[in-house]
Every structure is written in structure tokens, then in C-alpha cells.
Amino acid sequence: MKIYKNLTRIVLSxxxxxxxxxxxxxxxxxxxxxxxxxxxxxxxxxxxYQPGFLPKESWARMMSGLDKHYGVDASLDPQAVKEIGQWxxxxxxxxxxxxxxxxxxxxxxxxxxxxxxxxxxxxxxxxPKVKSKSNCMACHAGAEKGHYDDDGARVPQ
Amino acid sequence: xxxxxxxxLAAIFSxxxxxxxxxxxxxxxxxxAAEAKQAAVVSRGERFFSSTHGKEWTCASxxxxxPTKEGRHASTDKVISPLAPAYNVKRFxxxxxxxxxxxxxCHDVLSRECSALEKADVMAYLNSLK
Numbered sequence: 371m372k373i374y375k376n377l378t379r380i381v382l383s384x385x386x387x388x389x390x391x392x393x394x395x396x397x398x399x400x401x402x403x404x405x406x407x408x409x410x411x412x413x414x415x416x417x418x419y420q421p422g423f424l425p426k427e428s429w430a431r432m433m434s435g436l437d438k439h440y441g442v443d444a445s446l447d448p449q450a451v452k453e454i455g456q457w458x459x460x461x462x463x464x465x466x467x468x469x470x471x472x473x474x475x476x477x478x479x480x481x482x483x484x485x486x487x488x489x490x491x492x493x494x495x496x497x498p499k500v501k502s503k504s505n506c507m508a509c510h511a512g513a514e515k516g517h518y519d520d521d522g523a524r525v526p527q
Numbered sequence: 528x529x530x531x532x533x534x535x536l537a538a539i540f541s542x543x544x545x546x547x548x549x550x551x552x553x554x555x556x557x558x559x560a561a562e563a564k565q566a567a568v569v570s571r572g573e574r575f576f577s578s579t580h581g582k583e584w585t586c587a588s589x590x591x592x593x594p595t596k597e598g599r600h601a602s603t604d605k606v607i608s609p610l611a612p613a614y615n616v617k618r619f620x621x622x623x624x625x626x627x628x629x630x631x632x633c634h635d636v637l638s639r640e641c642s643a644l645e646k647a648d649v650m651a652y653l654n655s656l657k
Contacts, residue, residue, distance in 0.1 A: 416603040443634035501604045
């Protein structure tokens with residue numbers, strides 16, 4: 371009987387190790403798993419920005435104007451537009467700070483973004499290693515996995 | 528017997544499908560040249576690749592002056608794998624992908640789609656890089 375109890379314990383703890391491993395393997399702060407289709411279509415040019423950064427309306431506008439995507443033609447076939455649009459709509463930001471669309475549907479012009487980066491000077495933004503405000507990973511190495519904590523941020527010199 | 532026939536048919540079908548979808552850079556160059564009814568010219572392709580065409584960017588702005596090496600996206604700085612097929616075997620092997628990118632990038636560089644001859648020349652240039 372005791373053997374069975376011990377066995378149960380071993381099996382349970384192994385299960386827990388397995389579970390925590392899966393959580394960490396997925397980047398434990400990343401709220402959602404990014405489908406391969408999204409990676410293939412969006413991440414050829416830039417990292418996949420977390421859908422929670424913009425409200426539904428912003429994503430919808432963006433998906434309907436991909437031929438003029440912030441100065442670049444990023445057009446896709448209708449099926450891909452539909453599929454990707456659905457995913458962004460489903461996971462769009464609902465938290466109150468993303469309740470309204472920022473100017474030009476730009477994450478970098480959202481009130482919270484501006485406030486969070488108010489101490490970053492022009493010199494840093496113009497640094498060739500940063501290049502653009504949309505280049506999250508220049509300072510937030512874990513941005514692609516949803517890691518943006520201030521402690522982990524490193525401004526390139 | 529029926530099973531054998533079915534297997535053979537399935538094999539032929541899948542071959543046909545793969546064949547229809549897979550392309551290669553040299554065949555692509557020939558296809559564009561045939562469409563343009565003119566032979567492709569490497570030097571013309573090279574000049575086209577590194578010149579502006581009425582807008583800010585050239586092909587080289589993102590793919591690099593030497594497309595045998597990695598490029599960087601002109602606005603986002605994202606690394607772009609080498610464009611020259613000899614340095615990146617995956618390039619120009621998926622027709623849908625080729626069409627998608629020619630359409631997008633030609634719009635960004637020329638404000639229009641590229642002609643068959645322009646594409647033939649660029650392919651000849653890229654294929655010449657060994």
C-alpha cells in the first residue's frame with residue numbers, strides 16, 4: 371500500500387514538473403501562443419506585436435489597409451487577411467488603457483506608450499541600434515515573448 | 528490490384544501537385560524572359576537592383592548592396608536572409624511567396640508592379656551571384 375502511495379507521489383510530482391516546463395517553454399509571461407501563420411506573414415518585416423496592445427477597431431482598420439501599411443505595401447491574399455484579422459480581433463486589447471484607438475493606430479502613439487517612454491531622449495530613439503520606436507527588441511530583448519518589464523530593459527549605448 | 532492502382536494514382540497526383548507548386552530560380556528567370564519576349568541581362572538587373580525608381584528605397588535598401596549577405600529592413604531593421612539563391616537555397620522556390628513579395632516590394636520601390644523584363648533581369652543578376 372505504501373509503495374502505491376509513494377508511486378502516486380512520484381507520478382504527481384513528475385506531472386507537476388512537466389506542467390511547469392510547458393508553461394516556461396512557452397515564455398511564461400506571454401499570454402498567448404502565436405500561430406505559425408501569423409509569424410510567417412507578420413514577422414518577415416517586424417516582430418509580432420502582442421494583439422493586446424491595440425483595440426479591436428485598430429486591428430480591423432490595419433487589416434483592411436495592408437497595401438498601405440505605415441508606408442509599406444504589406445498586402446496579403448484575402449484568406450490570410452481573414453485568418454490573421456480574426457486572430458487579432460479575438461485577442462485584441464480590452465484593458466481600459468487600450469480602449470480607444472491611438473492616432474494612426476500606432477502602438478507607439480498610445481498614451482500609455484508615450485508615458486512609459488517619457489524619459490527616453492531623442493538621441494536614444496535616433497540611435498542606429500534602435501532606429502524606430504517600433505523596434506521594441508532594441509531595448510526589451512524579450513519583447514517577442516511578451517517580456518517588457520522595466521528591470522529587463524537595456525538601452526543600447 | 529485495386530490498391531496498387533490507387534497507390535500509383537496517389538503518387539502521380541502528389542508529384543503533379545508538388546511540381547506545380549515548386550519552382551526554381553533559373554526556371555523563373557526563363558519564365559519571365561519568355562513573358563517579356565526578350566533575353567534577360569545581368570548588368571541591367573544589377574543596375575535596376577541598386578537604383579531608385581522615383582521613390583526613396585531601392586531593392587538594395589533592404590536586401591543589401593550585396594544580396595549574397597543578410598540585409599536589414601530599411602524601416603524596422605529586421606534581419607532579412609540573403610536573397611541570392613546560391614547563398615540561400617530556400618529563395619525563389621515557392622511561387623506564391625515570390626508573387627507576393629514581387630508585388631509588395633515593387634510597389635514600395637517603383638509605385639507599380641514590375642514588368643516581366645525587370646523581373647527577368649533581376650533574376651538573372653541574382654542567379655549570377657555565386
